[in-house]
Amino acid sequence: MHDSSTGSENQPSRRFWDARLQQDIEEIQSRVRAMGDQVERALKTSLEAVLERSRPKAYSVIVRDQRIDRLEKEIDHLCLEFLVRQQPAGRHLRFAYATIKINAELERIGDYAESIARQVLKVADQAELPAPEKFREIGQVAISMLRTALDAFLEQDAERARRTMIIEDHVDRLRSELNAVLLGAEREGRLPLPALTPMLTIARRYERVSDQAKNICEETLYLCTGEYWKHQGAGGVVRILFVDADHGVRSRMAAAIGRNLEAEGLHFLSAGLQPRPLAEPWHSWMDARGMAEAGCPPRSATELLQQEAIAVVVALEPVARAVFPAPPTPTVAMEWTVPEPERLLGQGLPPEAAAEQLFQTLRLQVQDLAQALAGD
Secondary structure, eight states, rough: OTTHHHHHHHHHHHHHHHHHHHHHHHHHHHHHHHHHHHHHHHHHHHHHHHHHHHHHHHHHHHHHHHHHHHHHHHHHHHHHHHHHHHOOOHHHHHHHHHHHHHHHHHHHHHHOOOOOHHHHHHHHSOOSSSSHHHHHHHHHHHHHHHHHHHHHHHOOOOOHHHHTTTTTHHHHHHHHHHHHHHHHHHHHTSSSHHHHHHHHHHHHHHHHHHHHHHHHHHHHHHHHOOOOOOOGGGGOOEEEEEESSOOOOOHHHHHHHHHHOOOEEEEEEEEEESSSOOOOHHHHHHHHOOOOGGGGGOOHHHHHHHSSSSSEEEESSGGGGOOOOOOOOEEEEEEEEOHHHHHHHHHOOHHHHHHHHHHHHHHHHHHHHHHHHOOO
């Protein structure tokens, strides 16, 4: 005999599991919001530490970083429990996946806040902060972008995520402007050379915050639409091309630094608009350090872009922007502010010191770019 009560008996059970599903989601969202609040607080305090050159505020960011690390582990554990208990599909499965990714992004941003604080300790005795208004602006814009990106995720608002992503370009421009000011201050003697790298690092960290915020927006779009876009090179290899006017020391050194990272799936190249052999004293400096890029034949950036599938093009001086592919294009184009080699020599710096300054400026930026691409 057919038991007509079976369907009605299953209804309470189904309602229970639906309620448990929603409860689990709300618990995860609550923890993500708490972590976002902690990260935002760390970034705001780090910005105050920069503007005030405050050691106490820098130390407070450093010692609180463990709280963010603990929250990351808690959220990961909750997401894994959710996957096992609920065995979700469709949008709920995408929610768990996106949350795990965003959790990692937030933890990384917390590391950036700690890094900024550690740089402050190196320049706390600096009498004057060059362009404090620019530091304040880049910090506030990056922090605001992060908050809006996280709100878009928690509210599952795809349109808000799309609008927020474009702010990254503004932060990139702010960082280029700030780098130019810092390099100018160092040239004019208003910023000691030992303080230059920490200041450049601080600006770069706020730019990376905006990069991670954009990643959060991408995860939100994946959650809401099921579409997921990442930059991929042909055959699984991501090719990064550094370009300057003459295939000189800047492009060659950047590519050599990238290759020394031995990052799987990343291939670093260098070229110039009007290439010629690498001149002295740069050739000797690179050769002495085992950078094979010093002896490479001159390469044309235009020809290389026609021959290879380039994922990222980095212009190391304004004129090199001429090789940027016209949109629409899958190639990512960006410009870095790097000192002019001949100007460094013209300021009376010995060749060794000039080459070392170029190396340190490029090393930090190449490492950050490689980390971002490896994360994608």
